[in-house]
Amino acid sequence: MRTLFLSVADVAAIVRERGVAACIAGIAGNIRADFLRWESFDKSARLAAHSGLGVIELMPVSDAQSYSFKYVNGHPRNHLQALPTVMAFGVLADVATGMPRLLSELTLTTALRTAAMSAVAAQVLARPGSKVMALIGNGAQSEFQALGFQHLLGIEELRLYDVDPLATDKLVRNLQGTGLRLVRCASIAEAVRGANIVTTVTADKTNATILTPQMLERGMHVNAVGGDCPGKTELHPGVLEVASVFVEYEPQTRAEGDIQQMPRDFPVTEVWQVLAGARPGRQLDSEITVFDSVGFALEDFSALRYLRDAAEALGVGETLDLVPELPDPKDLFGRVKGRRLRLAA
Amino acid sequence: MRTLFLSVADVAAIVRERGVAACIAGIAGNIRADFLRWESFDKSARLAAHSGLGVIELMPVSDAQSYSFKYVNGHPRNHLQALPTVMAFGVLADVATGMPRLLSELTLTTALRTAAMSAVAAQVLARPGSKVMALIGNGAQSEFQALGFQHLLGIEELRLYDVDPLATDKLVRNLQGTGLRLVRCASIAEAVRGANIVTTVTADKTNATILTPQMLERGMHVNAVGGDCPGKTELHPGVLEVASVFVEYEPQTRAEGDIQQMPRDFPVTEVWQVLAGARPGRQLDSEITVFDSVGFALEDFSALRYLRDAAEALGVGETLDLVPELPDPKDLFGRVKGRRLRLAA
Known part of the structure; x- marks a missing residue:
């Protein structure tokens, strides 16, 4: 025992x-x-x-x-x-x-499971055939996100950006030999341009605006991982306004997720409902989807x-x-x- | 690190x-x-x-x-x-x-700290000079309560009762050589009679009535340890009605303690206030005091x-x-x- x-x-x-x-x-x-x-x-x-x-x-x-x-x-x-x-x-x-x-x-294990959860959500939310992902934030969790999306979504190209170029150096070093095409970008806007999926996995405990509405393109899926506690967000509210937003567990995400910036009745769908077929995931090729991930028990x-x-x-x-x-x-x-x-x- | x-x-x-x-x-x-x-x-x-x-x-x-x-x-x-x-x-x-x-x-350690907390509370709530304690429930925590009250309160005699006589056998065996006078009793009422302090440390997850108002004597201090979650109580509400009741952390004890049986505005005092001199503990020799212990972080x-x-x-x-x-x-x-x-x- x-x-x-x-x-x-x-x-x-x-x-x-x-x-x-x-x-x-x-x-x-x-x-x-x-x-x-x-x-x-x-x-x-x-x-x-x-x-x-x-x-x-x-x-x-x-x-x-x-x-x-x-x-x-x-x-x-x-x-x-x-x-x-x-x-x-x-x-x-x-x-x-x-x-x-x-x-x-x-x-x-948290890095593994966060990448796993992101992939599970993207499988029902990203456009089928997505090949290019922007990876904003190249810190401790980034390689796990990269490999999760390569193997579970079929991502072939990563467009990389981090405020700390040494973090990107490390990521590029770690992902040599994986078959992923790695493209270093000079800005977030450059990294996001042309991406099918945008993964934000930054660490600052601030209300940051990593992603603004101007950067969005039709059909994008945003995998927003780093905004995960009160006062720590990554998305400009305008991104959420034009997107269909999906969450893990609504009561927790209302307090912790990027939707903490939105009114209490801002509509969201829990991912389990999509997996169970009870609620639709992505409905249109042109739709912008956001997985407002905070990490659930x-x-x-x-x-x-x-x-x-x-x-x-x-x-x-x-x-x-x-x-x-x-x-x-x-x-x-x-x-x-x-x-x-x-x-x- | x-x-x-x-x-x-x-x-x-x-x-x-x-x-x-x-x-x-x-x-x-x-x-x-x-x-x-x-x-x-x-x-x-x-x-x-x-x-x-x-x-x-x-x-x-x-x-x-x-x-x-x-x-x-x-x-x-x-x-x-x-x-x-x-x-x-x-x-x-x-x-x-x-x-x-x-x-x-x-x-x-939980057994040690629960006995420590009981003793800290009893030092400001029990009548000075208390020598006799009833110990109702002779399970895993009982010897720790016994030694805590012997060394920190000056208890000399324990009056023992448990529904399981083998538990009492074990307690008597374990406390041989400690100098405590151990008196086995045939009922709760017999154990409580003449005690200065009554410690209840039973485990059943039920609304039990280990202690009823008829058993109370003037000046008693009740150290109620076993009633510690919703649906798990040890004291008849009548005991609480006639006593001054002290708790660890009021918001938790309202849900978990014996006072879960009482109206939301039933008056209680947090022990820290007594220790700090901000609120009185025992005020009269004849007063009945209850420490409604649930265990606080x-x-x-x-x-x-x-x-x-x-x-x-x-x-x-x-x-x-x-x-x-x-x-x-x-x-x-x-x-x-x-x-x-x-x-x-």
């Missing part, structure tokens, strides 16, 4: 063994399956603790069998201290007993399931002495009784 | 080294210090996921420097599967970066601080590869790049 622990090294080993694209595809499959049973889950907006420098969040979700939560931070200035902007870990537990079965790193649930199965299949991980094994569960005290007391007893 | 991990064995080693009573006293000191700067904390009611068999909760709290959360379950029937009713673990992190500094078991914050300091002082624990150390924090992908890709680059 011990807890399985997957360290950063363990998850990296899983990803190296299977490949980044295969992991994103596997998690995407789990996300699709879990989103199709949306109503089975006990959902809530995440619990966020904001400070001047960033945010720390807890993201729980559960169905009748399993409970999961993720701890995740977002601190845009962390790179100045050689720390990742986003760090995460999470737990999968049994609802029937509360026993934590799996504790895993989720920093690498259910995606981490899907990713934790993937890690659990992969760890089992590959024999990765170790057990952790996280909760006590007690001969008599009512005798917790027996676990700490000192020698002196034991002798006296 | 790694995370310190304290396993069950590590925390048990700390407790054996220092002694149960010293740990409870140490945590009580931290609780008192943290409650005295109540207004510095970003507080919220815990996030609970209820099922037919129990509850799983996340309990976050933070000040300007540190963030903590606890994962804890409550499953009264877990003992049938040889699992503890309550299992817990938690994290202490830096607010400035989101870096998780400490991950610790909190099952043993700040107590776990105080306990995690204690564990961190004790682990450092005693050299206990190991580091955990929970979040990635990256030469370039924007190069998360570098951590998972496969050999094939590296050769191609």
Whole structure:
């Protein structure tokens, strides 16, 4: 009854063994399956603790069998201290007993699952045959987005822009040999021009306007990943006004997504409804679609399931002495009784 | 920049080294210090996921420097599967970066901190000179309550009752040699008779009436620990009606405590106000006081601080590869790049 622990090294080993694209595809499959049973889950907006420098969040979700939560931070200035902007870990537990079965790193995994979720949404929202994607923001999550869209959407060309040219250098280095055509651009407008899909994955905790209405072209799909907490947006409101907007979990996105800039009754569609065929996704070739992604707990649930199965299949991980094994569960005290007391007893 | 991990064995080693009573006293000191700067904390009611068999909760709290959360379950029937009713673990992190500094078991620690909180409250609510305590519910947490009240309140005699006589056998065995006078009683009423303090620490997830108004005596202090979630109470409403009632964090206790049975405007006092001298605690020798304890995140914050300091002082624990150390924090992908890709680059 011990807890399985997957360290950063363990998850990296899983990803190296299977490949980044295969992991994103596997998690995407789990996300699709879990989103199709949306109503089975006990959902809530995440619990966020904001400070001047960033945010720390807890993201729980559960169905009748399993409970999961993720701890995740977002601190845009962390790179100045050689720390990742986003760090995460999470737990999968049994609802029937509360026993934590799996504790895993989720920093690498968050990048995988965010790319997986973006791809799942784009599959029903982007124009079929999309080949060119603009990638605005070339930081920690960008390569995962690139490979997810290459393998799950068929993207062949990436048009790159980042305020930090070193970030783009790194991305170009990392994606050599993948077969993706990489085009460095001098501005956001240049990168977006002619793209079928625009992915924004920037980190600043500000109301930024990465994408303005003038940059939009007919039929574009916007995968807006970086605007994900109050006061942190990427899209000019005018972009949202002319687009069909899709979200993960409406109550959370109203507070955290780019739609925080819009009136409370601004119309949005939850992606699970599109996957389930209950609501239309893209209806016209000329339509502009926006996936206002903030990251929802259910995606981490899907990713934790993937890690659990992969760890089992590959024999990765170790057990952790996280909760006590007690001969008599009512005798917790027996676990700490000192020698002196034991002798006296 | 790694995370310190304290396993069950590590925390048990700390407790054996220092002694149960010293740990409870140490945590009580931290609780008192943290409650005295109540207004510095970003507080919220815990996030609970209820099922037919129990509850799983996340309990976050933070000040300007540190963030903590606890994962804890409550499953009264877990003992049938040889699992503890309550299992817990938690994290202490830096607010400035989101870096998780400490991950610790909190099952043993929850028992220690709950006893510490009960003692802190009783020190300002019980009649000075209280020597006799009834202990109703002799399960996993009972010995910790007993030792906390012996060492921090001066309790000399325990009057014991549990529906399960084997639980009482275990408690009597565990407390041999402590100097406490242990009196087994045939009923709750018998245990309560003549007691200065009544501690109820039962586990059933029902609206139970462990304590009824007929059992009350003038000047009693009731330390009601077991009624701690919606539908789980221990006190007959008549007990609350005649008592001065004290709580940890009012918004949470209104939903979870014994006062969930009372009107929304039923008067209560938060314990921190009494500690700070802003509101009176016990005013009359004849008064009946109730501490309607449900367990608040700040107590776990105080306990995690204690564990961190004790682990450092005693050299206990190991580091955990929970979040990635990256030469370039924007190069998360570098951590998972496969050999094939590296050769191609």
